[in-house]
Amino acid sequence: MTEKVIANASPLDSQERIGVYVCHCGTNIAGVVDVVQVAEWAAKQLKHRGVVIAREYKFMCSSLGQELIEKDIKELGLNRVIVAACSPHLHEKTFRTACANAGLNPFLCEMVSIREQVSWVHTDKAAATAKAKAVISGGVERVRHHVPLEPIVVPINPATMVVGGGIAGIQSALEIADAGFHVYLVEREPSIGGHMAQFDKTFPTLDCAACILTPKMVSVGSHPNITLLTWSEVEKVDGYVGNFTVTVRKKARKIDEELCTGCGICQEKCPRKIIDDVYEAGLGYRKAVYTPFPQAVPNRPVIDVPNCTYYEKGTCKACEIFCAPKAIRFDQQDEILTLEVGNIILATGYDLFDARRVTNYGYGRLPNVFTSLEIERLTNAAGPTNGNIVLRDGKTAPKSVGIVHCVGSRDRNFNNYCSVICCMQSLKFAHLVHERTGATVYNFYIDMRTAFKDYDEFYQRVMEEGTLFVRGKVAEVTNVPRYETEKGKLIIQVEDTLVGKQRRIPVDMVILSTGLEPRKDSKEIAKTFGISCSVNGWFIEKHPKLDPIATMTEGIFIAGCAQGPKDIPSSVAQGAAAAARVLGRIEQKQMALEPVRASVIEEKCSGCRICNGLCPFNAITFHEDRMVTEINPALCQGCGTCVAACPAGAITGTGFSNDQIMAQIEGLMMLNVDQEPVAA
């Protein structure tokens, strides 16, 4: 029986036997659309189009509703099903499964929406009912051209790549590696750790960043299942979910990592001192050969070629002279690695907003204006001042400090989004400054956003400590005094909006709570991995609420700030979640892809190559020998752009073929339904 139905399924043999199922959805639909009339109409007026049965039922998605359909398929030998109910985004799966249970190929079932697109948006019952009929007629005409499809099954390579060695990436890598699968962790900098490694304390608990991060970094470095590729960047991604081929450039460290013992003598002896504007945020110095920080993983230095005297003048080699294991390799070249992985997790993080762009805050012009990252380094015991919070002169402790919120955030002149972490970060600074210097601390905020667990409690605590809060966006920071009391100070000019007056508050130090920005090259990264970016440059998730971890490209997941500003707990959570998704895939060993794909009918292909440039997923290849184009079904994401572009009509798009769309148009226009006026 089942087989028989399948056998009849192709539109070529025998004619269609279509079942139409109209859902009441309680009163959601029935309240506006006369579902009974619609069903009767379909049975009568669409009979000659192959409708053998039309039913209406309270809740089609209920098990009873589904059984109704399954029963008809079996007993009436239906070979097409139309369900007129809610949005296919809600229940398409449900009804396809029902059909499959009854032995009908799931892709011979089509849903049309008469709730989101009819009953919920229209009030005129007659018109709504008429539209429901039109929509159903469209569905019926369309489904006549459906053909049975088989989901595309691809194997999943258990190896996974994690790009970005910040806290989110570290979390993902460890979760997968601990589950017993191999991970390639690719990091652009010489060490993993990311921004978190630069911090001193973390809100709201104030535990030391290094204390909680270092152990994780160490286990990454020593984990048998993790291949750690630091000082490396992804250059190219080929393939598709389950079978990616990733090209990674391992930049020349100029050090033999095997021989090097990480003793550090080379850094000690290197005569060249450079301002470290990555790890030390420009506040401290490093050598031309360096490991960014003592707990670096791997504990192997790199030679900063552009700044190395040897590469400049051809002499020096101080590092080489003193290196006992003889691990210095001035002639070492970049390595290109090709790695096979099944899934990829992008955790590429964020860049800090460049506070110099807000010229009225004076960063870069007024010495004692600092950015949040600079303060992280100042407060850090391992930082350039051993944790002493001092002015730019390197010695004086500030007596009064102003902390400015929303620098570069919530501002149409810069970034119009909220950077999420700044309020809490500012409160943390208030606490640290107060604790270490006893200075008077001001916080200047537009709105206080302390939304998560224990955050508002921390706000309370900082208030108790005596931090002064001023509600108002700081207008300017100036060193031009108007009165005696302002001489030699930085003056913060702001409207205290709760008083309704302009205030000028003299302080010794200003801290700009600078916002988060997408990586400068996030758009290129997105292109490399074939995912999409918001206008700002944050990676776009598959669904903002229900799937903030996957992307529109199968097999590519995102975690941490690359998806949008977030704090450490959220980054860790998202990193773990991404890992869980990947592990799920690996466990299944293979996965089925929606068979909505484009394919070329070689006989028709004229080899004009018009389609060749259109595919952003590189699914289209041209065979010079046969002068025809071919589409790789696993790479194809089914957008259909090439189908629409082919002048010869040689490309077909399964699930959305020209026949199907054309027929649906006729159906919607009620062309095949006589006796029925085209009502609207």
Next chain:
Amino acid sequence: MTDPFEPTIIGFTCNWCSYRAADLAGTARIKYPPNVRLIRLMCSGRLDPTFVFKALASGADGVMITGCHPGECHYIEQNYKALRRFQLMRRTLQGFGIEPARIRLVWASAAEGAKFASEVTSFIEEVRALGPLHWGKNDSVPTLTEAVIQQEEVPA
């Protein structure tokens, strides 16, 4: 008395942004006139110009094409192709002696249910003003300048 002219609009939506926008309009119970009937494509890039002409030739008075915002296409950049084809279609229609204003391109993200509804409403009114389309028999060809102005109105 005769009924007032009720235009019929065929709307093409992309699966990821504008169809979800339409869904959201529903979930949010935002009302718009019932004159529009939607067809779901995977991407506005799938829109074959012949679909539009087919719709108009089959009796539709206007066609609305919707997709993700530029830069937010879930297929990276395919909505730009839709934009180019849209320009082309307007010119072609003009050649046929049909007002280019009978087709409209709208960017709507999955979060813009309200925008989707208001665009549908205003488009229906615009087409209502243009009057019924009698495919082929239309002699009211807009002046070039009008057409140019309309071209410029295309969302970038």
Next chain:
Amino acid sequence: MSDYLLYPGCSMETGARAYYDSLKAISEPLGLNLKEIDDWNCCGATEYFGIRLTPAYALIARNLALAFNQSNGTRSVVAPCSACYLNLEKADYYMREQPKLGRMVNEALATGNLSYVPGSLEIRHLLDVIIYDIGLDVIEKNVVRPLTGLRIAPYLGCMVPRPDYDHRWSDHEYPVELDLLLKALGAEVIDYPLKTECCGGHMTQISPETAFEMIRRLIATADEREADAMVTVCPMCQLNIDGYQGETNRFFGTKYHMPILFFTQLMGLAFGIEPKELGFGLELVSAKNVLDAIGVQAPPETPPAPPRRPRKPEGLPMPAPLINENNIKKALKKEVTK
């Protein structure tokens, strides 16, 4: 020879004659060909908008319409006065942003057989033209009497760099164009953080106390930073700081003597033109000290360059400023090549 339509504005013929005279004097060496718009009218300053909107914009638009009719070839209108510059640009911009306003204004213009299509002219300030069209290299070539040893506070006032509808300036708050120009003349440019603060504008007429305080801040800061003179690009700024300096001194019991000159006057000096041709002597706060400073040709002494890398760096390093001479000069190079 680059051609421009000149919109002088009322004050150039009276209060700011020095500005006009010096501008005429330096046009020739700079190869600046300025054609004054015939029968131009007042731009309404900041007064008209507050009374009636459409007439205010019609008043400005008449000038744009006249300019467009009289423009043979050139699209650029140059205004030396900040308020005039802003008003012309504002009208052009808002007629674009709000078509309704554009329609009404044109309807009004029609009664005078005039019309103006917003966007058909480009409104530029004199300084913008001199820096970005003429270029610093040309200026440097013309310098025969470098203003060596002269300490100048560069003062732009508010309405040139703000709101800057067409993004012509390096910054809204700390633009560097005037600094670069004065450096090119050989003057010593002091760091003057109030360079785009307001001079009080019409407050001298409405609430003198308010105005005097704003004037005081400007003069006091320039004086504190040991400037020999302030240099401005705006007749209103010059009038307030020069004309009302005496009254401000009386009001606060201060004794400031801070001459304020137009940048074109200093250019003229550096180009070797006679002071009286440049309208020196018209200022109420005498700029004699400035002339003396030039008269005494102290040999140019180059300050010892700081060691590239201090052996032992003191204090904590600072980030480099975002807009610095180099990247602005690069930008200028591009402008030139374009």
Next chain:
Amino acid sequence: MTDVVLVSSSRAPDPNQIEDLTLLEEVASRTAGVSRLEMCIQCGTCGGSCPSAADMDHTPRRLFAMLRAGMREEALKSNTPWICVSCYHCVVRCPQNVHIADVMYTLKGMAMEAHLYQDSTAPDFSQTFVGMVEEYGRSFELGLASQHYLKHFPLRLPSMLPMGMGMLSKKRMNLTPKRIKNIKQLKAILKRATELEDVE
């Protein structure tokens, strides 16, 4: 059982002020360009930036809040628009790109219509200035300044005299106003513009 003290509000709110929710729209529609007034997030950047805020009875931010609250009378009585020096600091700094300076011009106009400003100095100055421009097509400092000072700061005139004389002797002021050639045309244009605005 503790005593409950009932506190009654000192004065019932004035209904006229609470009802007038059209005010914000009116101001926006009368402002050149797109005001974006409704986008204000009350951050106070304007009030903080203003060089003359000290002399304002309300900061611009608070004034905008009053417009939202429909407090027409208070808002139009405010001296804020008159103290505004149009320096555009607030405009370029406003995180919501509100056209603050232009809103101030609108409020001046509305205040004059409603005769709600308290101090007539500024309105008079604008009127005199515009009067001259309408008459001659050019502004005319001496006439303007002297007329204005005579009326509003008679006591300051003497101390201002040296400056005035200085300006005169250095020929930085005209004794007689200069008139443009085609003043007829200008007058016609302004007349038409005024009519157009009145129908709006």
